[in-house]
Amino acid sequence: MSRQTLNKTLIVILHLCGWALLLTVPFRFLGRSAFLLNDRPEFGPEPGAGGPRPMRIEIDPHLIQIESIVTTLLLAGIFYLNLYVLVPRVLAKKGWLLYVLSMVLIMAVYLLGGYVARIFIFPSTEPFHPPVFVGLPNFFMIFGISLALRLMQDRGALEQTLKEQETEKLKSELAFLRSQVSPHFIFNVLNSVASLARKKSDKVEDAIIQLSQLMRYTLYTNQKVSIEKELEYITNYINLQKMRFGTSVQIDFKVNMKRSDLLIEPMLLIPFVENAFKHGVGLITDPIIIILLDVEDYAINFTVRNKFNPEQNETKDSSSGIGLQNVRRRLDLLYKDMFTLRTETIDDDWYVVELKLIAS
Amino acid sequence: MITCLAVDDEPLALDLLEDNIKKVPNLKLMKRCSNAFEANEYLQSHQVDLIFLDIQMPGISGIQFLKSLYQKPPMVIFITAYEEY
Numbered sequence: 132m133s134r135q136t137l138n139k140t141l142i143v144i145l146h147l148c149g150w151a152l153l154l155t156v157p158f159r160f161l162g163r164s165a166f167l168l169n170d171r172p173e174f175g176p177e178p179g180a181g182g183p184r185p186m187r188i189e190i191d192p193h194l195i196q197i198e199s200i201v202t203t204l205l206l207a208g209i210f211y212l213n214l215y216v217l218v219p220r221v222l223a224k225k226g227w228l229l230y231v232l233s234m235v236l237i238m239a240v241y242l243l244g245g246y247v248a249r250i251f252i253f254p255s256t257e258p259f260h261p262p263v264f265v266g267l268p269n270f271f272m273i274f275g276i277s278l279a280l281r282l283m284q285d286r287g288a289l290e291q292t293l294k295e296q297e298t299e300k301l302k303s304e305l306a307f308l309r310s311q312v313s314p315h316f317i318f319n320v321l322n323s324v325a326s327l328a329r330k331k332s333d334k335v336e337d338a339i340i341q342l343s344q345l346m347r348y349t350l351y352t353n354q355k356v357s358i359e360k361e362l363e364y365i366t367n368y369i370n371l372q373k374m375r376f377g378t379s380v381q382i383d384f385k386v387n388m389k390r391s392d393l394l395i396e397p398m399l400l401i402p403f404v405e406n407a408f409k410h411g412v413g414l415i416t417d418p419i420i421i422i423l424l425d426v427e428d429y430a431i432n433f434t435v436r437n438k439f440n441p442e443q444n445e446t447k448d449s450s451s452g453i454g455l456q457n458v459r460r461r462l463d464l465l466y467k468d469m470f471t472l473r474t475e476t477i478d479d480d481w482y483v484v485e486l487k488l489i490a491s
Numbered sequence: 492m493i494t495c496l497a498v499d500d501e502p503l504a505l506d507l508l509e510d511n512i513k514k515v516p517n518l519k520l521m522k523r524c525s526n527a528f529e530a531n532e533y534l535q536s537h538q539v540d541l542i543f544l545d546i547q548m549p550g551i552s553g554i555q556f557l558k559s560l561y562q563k564p565p566m567v568i569f570i571t572a573y574e575e576y
Contacts, residue, residue, distance in 0.1 A: 315547075326507035379525075
């Protein structure tokens with residue numbers, strides 16, 4: 132039996148037990164209450180009243196049993212009526228006023244029915260005619276319980292929907308953030324490839340293949356990847372950058388991979404490398420970029436250092452700012468407290484970014 | 492004959508630019524520069540009619556570079572891959 136059907140069956144059994152319990156109550160206390168009733172002074176002789184009053188009241192136990200069974204069944208009906216019809220359709224859609232009115236209506240029908248039943252079906256020997264069904268307190272109690280139950284159920288369902296919406300929102304935010312890898316880079320690379328093609332260089336083919344691999348990764352990766360794949364991507368990127376800048380940039384890329392199947396969020400490390408190329412190349416005498424990737428059993432350490440020119444003005448490249456912001460946001464979303472991200476400037480011309488994270 | 496200067500930080504891009512300029516009969520490339528600093532230095536002692544300028548170079552933007560030129564700026568053609576410009 133699936134978990135859902137098991138749950139539903141349990142609930143039905145619970146309901147049935149509840150009503151069965153209620154049904155048997157009068158049978159257990161019947162004997163006692165009959166005697167208690169007889170002991171009440173109201174039913175004794177009144178001083179000075181004319182005519183003898185019967186000392187004992189004839190209570191037909193069968194009658195009471197039937198009455199209580201009928202009452203319980205009726206109350207059960209009202210319970211489910213409220214639970215499945217009144218609260219969702221009247222209260223939720225038409226408001227409290229109509230709901231209270233309908234409750235009063237049902238109560239009236241309940242009482243009226245009781246009186247009618249007393250008069251025509253179960254005539255009693257009493258001078259007063261109490262309604263057949265057990266009185267109002269039970270009615271209100273049943274109504275109250277089913278109302279509370281239904282409201283709780285609805286509340287739970289609402290919270291569930293809200294939670295799902297929140298998850299969907301996070302998913303699409305992540306997808307968007309992932310897709311924000313620099314398109315300008317691709318145009319720049321294509322320009323370089325065009326230049327190589329003009330020279331009829333042998334390097335054209337390699338460049339095109341590496342670019343295609345890079346784009347494939349960027350476009351189609353949408354879940355955690357092995358650190359090995361991410362390394363491939365970073366290496367592709369660095370090779371293409373080397374092609375653009377020629378020998379003018381020295382790139383030192385060291386990798387220590389104790390474990391190659393560790394999973395990591397894709398395109399998380401590349402913004403640091405992008406930044407290093409953006410700020411570490413250009414107005415610098417001997418540009419140099421040092422990248423270190425250290426993979427252990429459960430942790431990944433990634434450090435990027437580059438020389439930069441402290442005098443240079445920040446180029447109006449808004450996308451570099453977004454790059455680091457983007458990374459921080461994704462780290463917060465996906466790694467919560469399992470990471471540290473540190474940036475540092477050394478000697479006024481070295482910029483260091485260090486990311487440590489605990490992966491699974 | 493229009494004398495020109497080409498400024499771009501990427502060697503391959505500069506190669507392509509130089510080749511394109513060669514293909515236009517009226518243009519003559521006087522100097523290739525890999526950054527704004529080099530270009531500025533050249534322009535201290537030489538004059539050109541036209542500058543081919545990469546707008547997005549690390550360090551200084553093409554526009555800032557132009558503003559830093561002291562003499563009357565020559566004609567400029569901007570080169571860019573960025574849509575924002």
